[in-house]
Amino acid sequence: MMRPTPLGRLRDTAVPWLLPVAILLGWQAAVSTGLVSNRFMPAPLDVVRAGWEAARTGELWTNLWVSTLRALSGFAVGGGIGFALGLANGLSRLSERLTDTSVQMVRNVPHLSLIPLVILWFGIGEEAKLFLVALGVFFPIYANTLHGIRSVDPALVEMGRVYGMSRTELFTKVVLPGALPSIFVGLRYALGIMWLTLIVAETISASSGLGYMAMQAREFMLVDVVVLAILIYAALGKLADALTRQLERACLAWNPAYRSA
Amino acid sequence: MLLDALRREAPADPLPETRATVPPTPASARPPAEAAGRGIAVTARDLRKSFDGHAVIEGLDLFLPAGGFTAVVGRSGCGKSTLLRLILGLETPTGGRIVLEGPETGPRRSEPPKRIMFQEPRLLPWARVVDNVAVGLSGHGSRTERRERALAALAEVGLADKAGQWPATLSGGQRQRVALARALVSRPGLLALDEPLGALDALTRIGMQDLIERIWLAQGFTALLVTHDVAEAVAMADRILVVEAGRIALDLRVDVPRPRRRGDSDLARLEGRILDHLLGAQTDI
Numbered sequence: 199m200m201r202p203t204p205l206g207r208l209r210d211t212a213v214p215w216l217l218p219v220a221i222l223l224g225w226q227a228a229v230s231t232g233l234v235s236n237r238f239m240p241a242p243l244d245v246v247r248a249g250w251e252a253a254r255t256g257e258l259w260t261n262l263w264v265s266t267l268r269a270l271s272g273f274a275v276g277g278g279i280g281f282a283l284g285l286a287n288g289l290s291r292l293s294e295r296l297t298d299t300s301v302q303m304v305r306n307v308p309h310l311s312l313i314p315l316v317i318l319w320f321g322i323g324e325e326a327k328l329f330l331v332a333l334g335v336f337f338p339i340y341a342n343t344l345h346g347i348r349s350v351d352p353a354l355v356e357m358g359r360v361y362g363m364s365r366t367e368l369f370t371k372v373v374l375p376g377a378l379p380s381i382f383v384g385l386r387y388a389l390g391i392m393w394l395t396l397i398v399a400e401t402i403s404a405s406s407g408l409g410y411m412a413m414q415a416r417e418f419m420l421v422d423v424v425v426l427a428i429l430i431y432a433a434l435g436k437l438a439d440a441l442t443r444q445l446e447r448a449c450l451a452w453n454p455a456y457r458s459a
Numbered sequence: 460m461l462l463d464a465l466r467r468e469a470p471a472d473p474l475p476e477t478r479a480t481v482p483p484t485p486a487s488a489r490p491p492a493e494a495a496g497r498g499i500a501v502t503a504r505d506l507r508k509s510f511d512g513h514a515v516i517e518g519l520d521l522f523l524p525a526g527g528f529t530a531v532v533g534r535s536g537c538g539k540s541t542l543l544r545l546i547l548g549l550e551t552p553t554g555g556r557i558v559l560e561g562p563e564t565g566p567r568r569s570e571p572p573k574r575i576m577f578q579e580p581r582l583l584p585w586a587r588v589v590d591n592v593a594v595g596l597s598g599h600g601s602r603t604e605r606r607e608r609a610l611a612a613l614a615e616v617g618l619a620d621k622a623g624q625w626p627a628t629l630s631g632g633q634r635q636r637v638a639l640a641r642a643l644v645s646r647p648g649l650l651a652l653d654e655p656l657g658a659l660d661a662l663t664r665i666g667m668q669d670l671i672e673r674i675w676l677a678q679g680f681t682a683l684l685v686t687h688d689v690a691e692a693v694a695m696a697d698r699i700l701v702v703e704a705g706r707i708a709l710d711l712r713v714d715v716p717r718p719r720r721r722g723d724s725d726l727a728r729l730e731g732r733i734l735d736h737l738l739g740a741q742t743d744i
Contacts, residue, residue, distance in 0.1 A: 353577070353579065353581050354581055354583060356549070356581075357577065357581040357594075358594070358597075360547070360549065360574075360575055361574075361594050361595055361597055361641070362572070362597045362598055363594070363597045363598070364597070364598060367597060367598070371583065371586070371594070372583065375583070375585040375586075376585075378585075450585075451625075452584050452585040452586075452625045452626075452627065453584065453585075453627070454627050
């Protein structure tokens with residue numbers, strides 16, 4: 199392979215950004231010239247101004263903090279249970295026979311359809327959002343952890359046994375690393391569901407958070423704040439994905455498929 | 460070198476037990492770790508194994524003296540791999556018994572383990588080469604000690620410079636050498652080779668045969684090679700067992716002195732004889 203020159207490297211990093219930048223410029227131009235009414239779509243600069251204003255008053259940070267906390271706590275609970283059950287069912291036939299069918303049945307219920315029920319149970323408090331996020335995150339983590347453990351090469355497990363590995367060693371050195379690529383797939387999928395669930399839950403019933411901020415802005419026709427909230431959700435999703443990618447690359451460095459790119 | 464690294468093995472460092480009939484004797488009675496006397500002798504009596512009522516091994520009797528190099532050849536499906544897995548304890552026999560006897564001296568806890576090299580390298584793709592070799596020392600010694608011995612074993616197979624690499628970056632022959640280092644690092648008394656060279660190209664294969672022969676001569680473990688390549692068996696082994704329909708059909712000594720020259724006329728004659736037998740058996744069926 200040829201070594202990239204500094205100019206070539208700059209070009210490589212710049213190319214993916216060309217299209218988004220062009221769209222932003224076109225958008226700003228369309229609103230500034232009056233081609234698009236700013237009652238329907240605010241100009242990018244208006245959104246930036248709204249963001250600045252919300253950041254200055256501290257409203258943005260409070261709502262962002264509240265939403266992030268909800269997302270992460272729901273993820274920790276649902277993901278933790280999903281991971282534990284996935285491990286248990288991957289390692290124990292009994293556990294799998296006992297629970298897998300039930301889990302698969304419940305999986306077919308769209309978790310957002312439970313919102314009315316959840317509001318009845320928990321009101322519009324924190325528990326409702328935590329419950330919905332946890333439920334949404336549980337299934338992808340569970341299914342991919344289970345699948346990962348199932349697909350560990352039995353030849354490697356046999357090798358580990360013959361070479362005198364203890365059960366703990368067999369798990370930490372063979373089974374878990376073998377299942378990791380699949381677990382990461384579940385993790386990234388679950389992060390997407392986490393934000394989606396939170397947005398819906400906060401938009402329908404909340405008294406704080408980003409979704410609440412967006413709904414309030416709609417009441418007052420503050421279309422720039424609405425777009426701001428949408429963009430922040432997008433940025434948060436991207437951030438979560440990028441962090442997972444970094445983690446993936448660090449943990450799966452042995453796998454040629456993850457080494458570069 | 461590997462031998463030096465292994466000699467450092469402390470008596471407090473227990474290795475997996477092989478069944479032995481010898482009572483423990485004081486550590487002072489142990490001879491220095493040298494070529495002779497490390498091997499495990501294998502005795503099988505009226506060994507039987509069947510899968511789902513289909514008999515694979517039928518009343519097989521066998522004695523492998525300690526430190527010998529025996530090759531088992533036969534057509535595919537004759538039960539030769541099953542025989543090896545039975546001896547290693549990877550399968551439980553349906554009938555009969557297998558006795559493994561360790562060296563006559565040495566405390567029971569430091570008896571040499573038995574190791575297998577599989578058809579595929581079976582390296583952990585997520586562990587660096589040196590850590591893969593250290594798998595052969597699972598549960599023994601400290602982390603640094605394991606690493607040191609693993610590095611010595613890698614040097615023995617000529618891969619010291621690959622210690623920090625991922626297995627995915629190695630060639631097929633190099634991976635199989637790492638697997639050999641992993642099998643040897645614990646200083647086995649019995650090394651079973653289950654067609655370990657089958658997937659390698661002809662030249663790499665000859666290199667590996669020489670490497671295994673050289674290490675066997677230096678360490679004196681009992682070697683049991685299962686192969687369908689008669690030329691390989693003849694080139695490497697002292698004794699060749701031809702297995703047919705779950706029984707030993709032919710038991711031949713190979714008295715050609717080492718180092719053996721490839722293409723030697725005595726070896727070729729022996730190879731021809733075994734092939735005639737195998738092909739003759741095929742026409743009978």
